Amino acid sequence: MGKLQVTEQSKRYKVIGTRPVRHDGEDKVTGRARYGGDLFFKDLLWCKVLRSPHAHAKILSIDASRALRLPGVMAIVTSADLPRLEDRMVESGEGVENLKFMTDRLLARDKVLFKGHAIAAVAAVDVWTAEEACNLIEVKYEPLKAVVDPLEAMAEGAPLLHGTLTTMTLGKKVQKASNVCTHTQFKRGDVHAAFKGSDVVIEREFRTKTTHQGYIELHTATALARSDGQITVWTSTQGGFAAREQIATILALPLSRIKVVPMEIGGGFGGRIPVYMEPIVALLSIRTGKPVKHTMTRAEDFQATGPASATVSRIKIGARKDGTFTALQAWMAYEGGAFPGNWGATGAMCVFSAYKAEHLLVDSLDVMTNTPKVAAYRAPSSPQAMWGVDSVVDEIAETLKMDPLELRLKNAVEEGSLKADGLPYGRIGLRECLLAARQTEHWKSPLPEGPYTGRGTAVGFWHNAGLQSSAIVPINMDGTASVVTGSVDIGGSRASMAIIAAETLGLKAEEVRPSVADTDSIGHTDVTGGSRTTMTTGQAVYEACQDAIAQMKLRVAKLWDTQAEHVEFKDGRFVHAKDPGKTMTVKQLAPNLPRTGGPVQGRASVLTRQPGAGFGCHIADVQVDPDTGKVTVLRYTAVQDAGTAIHPSYVEGQMQGGVTQGIGWALNEEYVHNERGEMMNPGFLDYRMPTFPDVPHIETVIVEVPNPNHAYGVRGVGETPIVPPMATLHNAIAHAIGARVRSLPMTPHKVLDALMETAKMAAD
Amino acid sequence: MTGKRIVTATINGKAVWLAVDNRMSLLDALREAAGLTGAKEGCLTGDCGACSVIMNGRVVDSCLVMAAEAEGATLTTVEGIANGSQLHPLQKQFLRHAALQCGICTPGFLVSAKALLDATPNPTEHEIRYWMAGNLCRCTGYEKILSAVKDAAAELRNAKG
Numbered sequence: 032m033g034k035l036q037v038t039e040q041s042k043r044y045k046v047i048g049t050r051p052v053r054h055d056g057e058d059k060v061t062g063r064a065r066y067g068g069d070l071f072f073k074d075l076l077w078c079k080v081l082r083s084p085h086a087h088a089k090i091l092s093i094d095a096s097r098a099l100r101l102p103g104v105m106a107i108v109t110s111a112d113l114p115r116l117e118d119r120m121v122e123s124g125e126g127v128e129n130l131k132f133m134t135d136r137l138l139a140r141d142k143v144l145f146k147g148h149a150i151a152a153v154a155a156v157d158v159w160t161a162e163e164a165c166n167l168i169e170v171k172y173e174p175l176k177a178v179v180d181p182l183e184a185m186a187e188g189a190p191l192l193h194g195t196l197t198t199m200t201l202g203k204k205v206q207k208a209s210n211v212c213t214h215t216q217f218k219r220g221d222v223h224a225a226f227k228g229s230d231v232v233i234e235r236e237f238r239t240k241t242t243h244q245g246y247i248e249l250h251t252a253t254a255l256a257r258s259d260g261q262i263t264v265w266t267s268t269q270g271g272f273a274a275r276e277q278i279a280t281i282l283a284l285p286l287s288r289i290k291v292v293p294m295e296i297g298g299g300f301g302g303r304i305p306v307y308m309e310p311i312v313a314l315l316s317i318r319t320g321k322p323v324k325h326t327m328t329r330a331e332d333f334q335a336t337g338p339a340s341a342t343v344s345r346i347k348i349g350a351r352k353d354g355t356f357t358a359l360q361a362w363m364a365y366e367g368g369a370f371p372g373n374w375g376a377t378g379a380m381c382v383f384s385a386y387k388a389e390h391l392l393v394d395s396l397d398v399m400t401n402t403p404k405v406a407a408y409r410a411p412s413s414p415q416a417m418w419g420v421d422s423v424v425d426e427i428a429e430t431l432k433m434d435p436l437e438l439r440l441k442n443a444v445e446e447g448s449l450k451a452d453g454l455p456y457g458r459i460g461l462r463e464c465l466l467a468a469r470q471t472e473h474w475k476s477p478l479p480e481g482p483y484t485g486r487g488t489a490v491g492f493w494h495n496a497g498l499q500s501s502a503i504v505p506i507n508m509d510g511t512a513s514v515v516t517g518s519v520d521i522g523g524s525r526a527s528m529a530i531i532a533a534e535t536l537g538l539k540a541e542e543v544r545p546s547v548a549d550t551d552s553i554g555h556t557d558v559t560g561g562s563r564t565t566m567t568t569g570q571a572v573y574e575a576c577q578d579a580i581a582q583m584k585l586r587v588a589k590l591w592d593t594q595a596e597h598v599e600f601k602d603g604r605f606v607h608a609k610d611p612g613k614t615m616t617v618k619q620l621a622p623n624l625p626r627t628g629g630p631v632q633g634r635a636s637v638l639t640r641q642p643g644a645g646f647g648c649h650i651a652d653v654q655v656d657p658d659t660g661k662v663t664v665l666r667y668t669a670v671q672d673a674g675t676a677i678h679p680s681y682v683e684g685q686m687q688g689g690v691t692q693g694i695g696w697a698l699n700e701e702y703v704h705n706e707r708g709e710m711m712n713p714g715f716l717d718y719r720m721p722t723f724p725d726v727p728h729i730e731t732v733i734v735e736v737p738n739p740n741h742a743y744g745v746r747g748v749g750e751t752p753i754v755p756p757m758a759t760l761h762n763a764i765a766h767a768i769g770a771r772v773r774s775l776p777m778t779p780h781k782v783l784d785a786l787m788e789t790a791k792m793a794a795d
Numbered sequence: 796m797t798g799k800r801i802v803t804a805t806i807n808g809k810a811v812w813l814a815v816d817n818r819m820s821l822l823d824a825l826r827e828a829a830g831l832t833g834a835k836e837g838c839l840t841g842d843c844g845a846c847s848v849i850m851n852g853r854v855v856d857s858c859l860v861m862a863a864e865a866e867g868a869t870l871t872t873v874e875g876i877a878n879g880s881q882l883h884p885l886q887k888q889f890l891r892h893a894a895l896q897c898g899i900c901t902p903g904f905l906v907s908a909k910a911l912l913d914a915t916p917n918p919t920e921h922e923i924r925y926w927m928a929g930n931l932c933r934c935t936g937y938e939k940i941l942s943a944v945k946d947a948a949a950e951l952r953n954a955k956g
Contacts, residue, residue: 050893052890052891053890053893055898056889056890056895057882057886057890059895059898059901060873060882060886060889060890060895060898060901060905061833061873061874061876061877061882061886062831062832062833062834062872062873062874062902063833063874064898065832066832066835066899068832068835068836069826069832071826071827157816159797159816159818244933245933246897246899246933247835247837247843247845247897247899247900247931247932247933248835248836248837248845248897248899249836249837249838249839251836295897295898295899296897297835297837297897297898297899297900298896298897298899298933298934299897300933326836328839329837329838329839329840329842521896521897522896522897522934523893523896678893680892680893680939681893681896683893683939684893684896684934684935684936684939685896687935687936687937687938687939688896688933688934688935688936689936690936691933691935691936691937692933714838714840714842715837715838715840715842715843715931716840716842720931720933722928722929722931723923723924723925723927723928723930723932723937723940723941724924724925724928726936726937726938728938729936729938
């Protein structure tokens with residue numbers, strides 16, 4: 032389906048770039064694969080959670096005595112049962128979090144800060160009894176005024192979520208209490224002077240609404256605490272180790288007491304990095320001695336897990352007549368939800384990630400609101416920041432009568448260009464993506480015929496994370512191999528790990544058996560997130576294979592009666608350096624392992640600090656219905672630099688999936704809040720994600736600009752593709768109707784309003 | 796409403812009886828009482844299609860059917876699509892096309908697609924997209940699912956000759 036641009040680099044490989052069937056595939060098409068919710072024990076207790084009906088209120092009292100008397104109720108816990116943690120920041124998954132707030136987020140202590148905030152959890156013999164018990168818990172509230180809009184939350188006199196928290200502005204604490212927890216600034220040169228000297232300056236304001244990852248599997252966790260103090264937690268998580276750390280921290284237990292078994296996971300997109308239920312079911316299991324399971328409803332999932340920030344941004348770009356950008360300025364406010372976060376700071380790094388300019392000024396704020404604490408959602412903070420930029424860039428292209436791809440090429444960042452924080456990019460592939468986009472059939476072909484059609488293009492960026500990974504590669508006695516890593520497989524990464532091992536060891540992909548280990552069975556591995564798995568865990572697998580090869584060289588040397596330094600490993604086989612005719616494959620060696628020193632297993636742990644940024648460029652054709660304002664996406668092409676595509680089908684899949692989530696974010700998806708701060712659409716019927724008929728064919732072009740920091744040139748690919756669709760569709764709609772809708776989602780009524788505005792202006 | 800009952804049904808060609816709570820959905824009964832966890836919980840409100848099963852020839856969201864309603868019914872779940880160790884062409888094509896990423900929606904898509912191809916051996920692209928409009932996938936963007944269903948339909952037609 033997709034077109035792979037084969038570079039000289041990837042032609043060198045035998046297994047990399049092929050498309051074997053994934054090793055875990057058959058279990059997933061036959062229903063045998065075990066996801067988090069698929070565990071049942073004979074003596075299982077079911078957990079249900081009492082949640083706040085208010086978006087903001089003081090908790091005056093909690094009385095669970097009636098609920099505890101209900102037959103079948105085994106235990107009830109509230110925040111009083113959790114250890115009080117100190118006021119200290121800790122690393123947690125993709126960001127940092129204050130310990131004190133971690134427990135308050137899990138079970139409200141003195142105040143509820145969003146509708147759906149958990150207050151008490153019940154373990155009972157069945158789910159109906161647990162539900163009934165929740166209804167019997169009496170909570171007295173003193174409702175407070177709620178604030179959900181980031182601008183309103185910043186205003187003078189806005190209700191304060193945390194009475195004493197002040198703003199950390201440019202690294203310094205401000206005295207006055209506020210809902211703004213952080214103000215981040217990046218500055219280079221003098222934008223104000225540069226704007227004065229520019230031929231074109233365009234400044235616009237943009238808004239986005241809260242969106243959700245929308246993974247299909249409900250949040251679920253099961254725990255069993257034994258009387259000897261050992262706890263096992265089975266859960267769908269993006270990282271067994273991250274889950275274990277959070278559980279241990281919240282329950283103040285040593286890591287060695289907890290084993291997390293990461294089950295097959297039904298999507299994450301960043302939303303399964305924080306834990307919501309795991310410490311609570313563990314605590315309930317400690318209290319009852321029985322396994323305890325909790326599965327959220329979809330309404331709970333929308334209302335009580337971390338979505339992506341709503342934002343307000345003002346983007347200003349100056350350019351010379353020839354299209355060269357002179358100055359870039361952004362002011363952004365990110366909804367952070369009920370507790371301090373760092374999403375505005377993340378957005379500040381992304382906003383101008385694609386363009387060069389001598390002068391730059393970025394101010395970005397994290398604003399606390401009476402909504403669930405924001406979590407990572409695929410390239411977190413980047414879509415909200417970048418879409419406004421590519422709208423303004425498109426307007427500059429129109430003003431200067433330049434081709435939009437040409438204008439982007441003229442200003443695109445390349446190796447050595449400075450990022451917002453002043454550090455230079457390494458080898459990146461934005462220019463190659465723009466050049467490839469220009470060569471696509473799509474860009475070269477005329478717009479589909481018909482009224483109100485338009486074409487748009489835009490770019491996207493994600494840093495890609497590096498972090499820590501561990502891998503073990505045992506060599507089997509028949510010369511096949513296993514690959515064990517700690518990276519949860521959400522989208523086919525086991526197949527990629529097997530391909531990397533097969534390539535390195537001179538085996539076939541089918542001869543390698545990949546698996547994901549629990550936290551007792553492998554070294555620390557960070558979450559599957561940040562597009563880091565194929566890159567960093569892949570690097571760990573490569574290094575573990577090299578470790579195995581180094582050990583095997585000693586064995587081959589024994590068999591050849593020579594020294595190890597005379598044994599080389601080339602093109603998938605051992606070669607005698609002095610006698611190149613003498614060769615041996617891993618398969619030929621393997622049966623000799625017992626008599627040459629015993630089993631061989633390679634192992635490696637890596638920490639990647641230079642993961643290699645990812646860029647993409649998208650093209651879309653749309654048609655707008657002038658009577659209803661409905662936008663139909665007619666054609667879509669995504670171009671992306673993957674570094675090296677290990678399994679091209681899964682790279683294409685990431686691109687197509689990212690585009691589809693982006694289409695949803697651009698056209699449909701939003702949290703609709705009422706004046707009391709309640710989400711009015713907490714279900715898939717009303718929070719409408721793209722369905723099969725909503726999306727067009729999504730063509731893919733993989734560009735390969737190898738990442739010099741990876742053995743096989745891999746870059747992360749998962750997150751970048753969600754970034755360009757909003758601006759791509761926004762620009763396409765602008766060209767279709769002659770007006771710009773600067774507020775996401777671009778719903779039919781907003782598009783219709785814009786259309787009527789242009790009609791009115793034309794009539795005047 | 797409370798209380799338990801025995802439900803007898805034919806599931807994947809086998810006559811079974813299941814002890815269920817009266818409050819259980821068919822989805823709960825399949826997963827907990829029958830041990831068939833292939834049908835998944837995605838929303839429990841009939842919006843995502845992850846729990847799709849074929850009941851008396853019709854695709855239903857098993858989360859919206861009470862277990863008691865399945866008395867005497869003939870049911871096919873994802874576990875019943877393969878012919879013993881021989882995968883159904885849909886299953887093979889889903890694997891060949893990498894038409895799944897996380898795989899949680901896959902059982903629902905396979906069940907839904909099977910019902911489509913049973914009734915319509917040569918569906919148009921439009922028919923495939925709309926038949927499965929009730930099955931949400933958040934990972935793939937549907938493109939590879941479309942290719943897999945088309946190729947499975949062709950494979951089945953060729954096999955019938």
